[in-house]
Amino acid sequence: MWFLCVFYHRLLDYRKPEVESLAHLFGAFQDQQNGDVPSQLQWKLPLHHHSDSPFHFVNLPSEQVARSIANRSILVKGMYELWGEGSSYEELKDSVLSYPDERKLPYLEAGSTFKITVDSFGKVMSLDEQKELIQGLSYIPFKGQVKLKNPDHNFWLIEIDNYGGNNGLPPIIQRRIFFGREVGGADRKLIPTYQLKSRTYLGPTAMDAEMAFLMANQALAASGKLVYDPFTGTGSILVGAAHFGAMTMGADIDIRVVRDGRGPNCNVWSNFKQYGLPMPVGLLRADNNRPPWRSGLKEIFDAIICDPPYGVRAGGRKSGGRKLLKGAVEPYVVPDDKRTDHIPSTAPYSLVECVHDLLDLAAKMLVMQGRLVFFYPVLRDDDCAETHFPDHPCFKLISSSEQILSSRYSRVLLTMVKVGAYTEEIALAARLKHLEFRENHVKWLQDGNLHSAVFSPIDSQLPEAGDSKFIKDPKPKYRGKYV
Amino acid sequence: MRLLTHNMLSSNIKGVEKGFPLRIEAEKVVEKPVEMNADFLKKMFEKVEWKAFVEASRSMGYSNLPEEVDPAMLESDEFLSRFHHALLELHLEEGALVCPETGRRFPVNKGIPNMLLHEDEV
Numbered sequence A: 001m002w003f004l005c006v007f008y009h010r011l012l013d014y015r016k017p018e019v020e021s022l023a024h025l026f027g028a029f030q031d032q033q034n035g036d037v038p039s040q041l042q043w044k045l046p047l048h049h050h051s052d053s054p055f056h057f058v059n060l061p062s063e064q065v066a067r068s069i070a071n072r073s074i075l076v077k078g079m080y081e082l083w084g085e086g087s088s089y090e091e092l093k094d095s096v097l098s099y100p101d102e103r104k105l106p107y108l109e110a111g112s113t114f115k116i117t118v119d120s121f122g123k124v125m126s127l128d129e130q131k132e133l134i135q136g137l138s139y140i141p142f143k144g145q146v147k148l149k150n151p152d153h154n155f156w157l158i159e160i161d162n163y164g165g166n167n168g169l170p171p172i173i174q175r176r177i178f179f180g181r182e183v184g185g186a187d188r189k190l191i192p193t194y195q196l197k198s199r200t201y202l203g204p205t206a207m208d209a210e211m212a213f214l215m216a217n218q219a220l221a222a223s224g225k226l227v228y229d230p231f232t233g234t235g236s237i238l239v240g241a242a243h244f245g246a247m248t249m250g251a252d253i254d255i256r257v258v259r260d261g262r263g264p265n266c267n268v269w270s271n272f273k274q275y276g277l278p279m280p281v282g283l284l285r286a287d288n289n290r291p292p293w294r295s296g297l298k299e300i301f302d303a304i305i306c307d308p309p310y311g312v313r314a315g316g317r318k319s320g321g322r323k324l325l326k327g328a329v330e331p332y333v334v335p336d337d338k339r340t341d342h343i344p345s346t347a348p349y350s351l352v353e354c355v356h357d358l359l360d361l362a363a364k365m366l367v368m369q370g371r372l373v374f375f376y377p378v379l380r381d382d383d384c385a386e387t388h389f390p391d392h393p394c395f396k397l398i399s400s401s402e403q404i405l406s407s408r409y410s411r412v413l414l415t416m417v418k419v420g421a422y423t424e425e426i427a428l429a430a431r432l433k434h435l436e437f438r439e440n441h442v443k444w445l446q447d448g449n450l451h452s453a454v455f456s457p458i459d460s461q462l463p464e465a466g467d468s469k470f471i472k473d474p475k476p477k478y479r480g481k482y483v
Numbered sequence B: 001m002r003l004l005t006h007n008m009l010s011s012n013i014k015g016v017e018k019g020f021p022l023r024i025e026a027e028k029v030v031e032k033p034v035e036m037n038a039d040f041l042k043k044m045f046e047k048v049e050w051k052a053f054v055e056a057s058r059s060m061g062y063s064n065l066p067e068e069v070d071p072a073m074l075e076s077d078e079f080l081s082r083f084h085h086a087l088l089e090l091h092l093e094e095g096a097l098v099c100p101e102t103g104r105r106f107p108v109n110k111g112i113p114n115m116l117l118h119e120d121e122v
């Protein structure tokens, strides 16, 4: 069954993967047995639209699935049963009239309530114009009562015009008019409710609420599942997963961040309490380079979601001082009387090593079909070279969604599904790699530096108006953050 | 720290062969009610090292868990609620986790176990 799926015009790369993930969550692929290959939805574009358009058609097994997806999504403005479309109001009329009566009449019955909303993209319509358009729909035999608040049925007349793309929309869309019945839409109230401005305990790299929800959706967070963030910081990513009912667990190397916060009512726990969410089932201080899990433990997390410590903004640390890992000095033996309060020194953690540790942890600790969802930094000038994302024999990459942070840097949200078991061979290879990293620590550090500025504060990297680098920007400006 | 977390942790100090289970030194234990989720409990049941779990719950002052278990018990509401209570409702607020091999103490403050290793332990 095809539905018209209208997106908010934001985070363009994140839109379809979100719908795909939620389709999995709500069982859209239940009848398809494709073995390990994750199934994909069928998509179509309206006439003359290109893939960045807010308008798409998507094929879903039922209205129930479409509603569940739309209501839980962050980026779906509305999912509609399309009754007709055209390039003019005459064409629209013919199209609606030829849509089968048995699909329409049940929603037009006397005794029901309904509302028609006019939505225009690319031009502002006065109330009078809207009224006129609604009156123009008199060829549809509405028998119900108009009710503006909570009607039984919501109808939408959506017009989109070609207007040169100067207010953020892709430029090549041509006039198209849709009429449809709403099946569901995102609850955008979530975002003001959870916005970071209202969060009691914040850190410099707290994940904004919209992105945290998107990550939770990519991770298929749901009741009865256990979701882990090995770089939990203030817990803002887990807050998103907890909102969708998942049990959460987090670790961080920084004891002040994860344990102390800013006092008894301003810490990771309070960030959950604030929204009436269940507390994480576990919070601990640990180094993801030396995970504290017992050796027999595996396949316990349903998802791992995180924003790893890349670069300078929240540079990663790992146990063992810098000189020590280089092998230059004998380990400092902590005197027994100092042990309890001792703050172990930590060494910088390179991008490559950090990603290696994360993939190894996920390969071992995720259930089969479990998801690893994490950010990965890329340099945007790398256009000639295909961006190479990390890979691992246990994982299949199912989506990569770019968010432009500045003219030079992007971060890409990667979603990987665990499709292979963590075998002895893989474990051994990972152990060898771990040792190699220790040997080559300094070399890796230098290689890793390539990406070191990626996660420095976004604002300081925004180009000045008229910055020539920005004008040469190879990617269209309506993408990602610039929407 | 709840016993679910305890059951997952071990002392991974360099050279230690058997760092699990960590012995619990309980200074302050609190109980916090949590809504029960049977599906979650059933999944966790398969992962938990039962002997260590029973021992740990005893050191937190709760001795109502059977020594031996089999999956059929998951059908019993009585068993599920005890398992739930021990796994998720008992919190170690203050205390320590002690490495069974070396005696190294991993402190637990404000409910957070500090599992970071010292320089000479990695």
Ligand SMILES: C[S@@+](CC[C@H](N)C(=O)[O-])C[C@H]1O[C@@H](n2cnc3c(N)ncnc32)[C@H](O)[C@@H]1O
Residues within 6 Å of the ligand: A203, A205, A206, A207, A230, A231, A232, A233, A234, A235, A236, A237, A251, A252, A253, A254, A257, A286, A287, A288, A289, A307, A308, A309, A310, A314, A315, A316, A317, A318, A319, A349
């Ligand atoms: C980009 S921040 C993530 C912030 C988090 N999403 C939040 O909401 O606050 C990265 C975090 O990783 C932590 N970290 C750095 N190195 C680590 C390591 N080796 N193991 C575990 N955590 C580490 C830092 O203390 C920091 O809190």
